[in-house]
Amino acid sequence: MEEIWNGLFKAIELIATWDPQVVEITSRSLFISLSSAFLASIFCIPMGGVIQFRQFWGKKALINLIQTLYSLPTVTVGLLVFLLISRSGPLGSLGLLFTPYGMILGQAILVCPIMIGLTITALSEVSPLIKDTARSLGANQMQIIVTVIREARVAVMASVLLGFGRALSEVGVAMMIGGNIRGYTRVLTTSIALETSMGNLELSIALGIILISISLVINLILTRIRG
């Protein structure tokens, strides 16, 4: 028990004094996961709109599949992206492996199902009246999708935040694609894994507290905007 209290005390000290290592790792983590959430949202929100408003064969099955992939294991995404961007893979020449950009790509893929799925749910909750009104005013299909997404912006925003939370807290892609390189691809989760194994428990606890605090903030924002 003493070890835990000591660790906690030193961890708070590390955070309170803005320890350069803690600040650096935290800001890198935020940058990478925000970027991946942003990248994913560019593709996933319109994609969710298209799936929701188009009628096509296999739509139910597709939505089911997307929902199944909410719990897509991070290591399988890591493996997939590794095979793609490794030196001997099809995208090897881009040199993305063991860079933050490779991590952003992998995390974007990881959070895509959640964002598409929750966007679909969000849009399905918008009153059909809005769609009809837009159509009667002469809007084309793309304009209708944009109108409805705007109407559901709070719930769509929530899907982006949840995606960001998942990206921030995952360790599989970060480790396999980033490689945990100090000062370059080392993020909160991979640091905690490494520092714990090296016995630097204070630093691990400090980073863990930060990780949980960020999740807490995300959750507070979610509650707030759902209001």
Added chain:
Amino acid sequence: MKLATTTSLQDTGLLDLIKEKFDQSHNVSLDVVSGGTGIAIQYGERGDVDVLLVHDKARESKFIEDGHGLERRCIAFNYFYLVGPENDPAGIQGMNASAALAVIMAKGMEDPDSVKFVSRGDDSGTHAREKLLWKNAGYNYSDILNSESNSTKSWYIDAGQGMGATLNMASELQAYTLTDMSTFMAYQGNLNLTSLIEGGDELLNVYVGMVVNPQKHPGVNCLLASEFIDYLVSDQGQKLIASFGTDKFGKPLFFPAKGNCDVISCSEEECAVPTAASCAAAA
């Protein structure tokens, strides 16, 4: 009984074989926790395991001195290799290891695109040896760490991962790295790396077994742990170690400690002899 081991013994498959034979003859089930030497020693210091197989003399001695372990027993050895891209962009082939590191550093700072070094950076035995080599080369390890810039353009890459992952990274980035001989041989088929410097006292790699002290950590299975060490240093165990890998790689991955005590600078009392300290006395 729980055994914490350095990754090389596990990743090469040697420990699976030893476990199979030992489990059979002693009718037990050995639980193997595999990590770097730093991690293994930490498990030992916390009393989370009963016996250790590690390879970093300085930390082994400290472990014994601090009373966490009963005795140090040399069981096997091989060498570290300095490996790198086939075209050897820094031109280190034929140098001694510490001189080679100095050259890699100088050329890496000049041209980080073509000369890089990947470090384990995880407090493992191999990482400890890398630090020692930097010291021999006349550098402070903290200076090495500070010389990296926070960009892709850095010549020194601190991976913070196990040997296999580090080798894969070095291969992908066409960088140099320090590796133990056995892991390199086991992974070589999948790597675009070649061994550039091998052998020599600087690169000697001695594997050691230690029983966790039951006085310091009540509840550890001292008797069985001693039997395990005794099995490793027995003729049977030493033969197993000496022949392991010859069928697959054409040469052994590890050399037995027995008969090589002078070469590996282990004293007679700690070189491939059965454990002497009694668990009862310690407890």
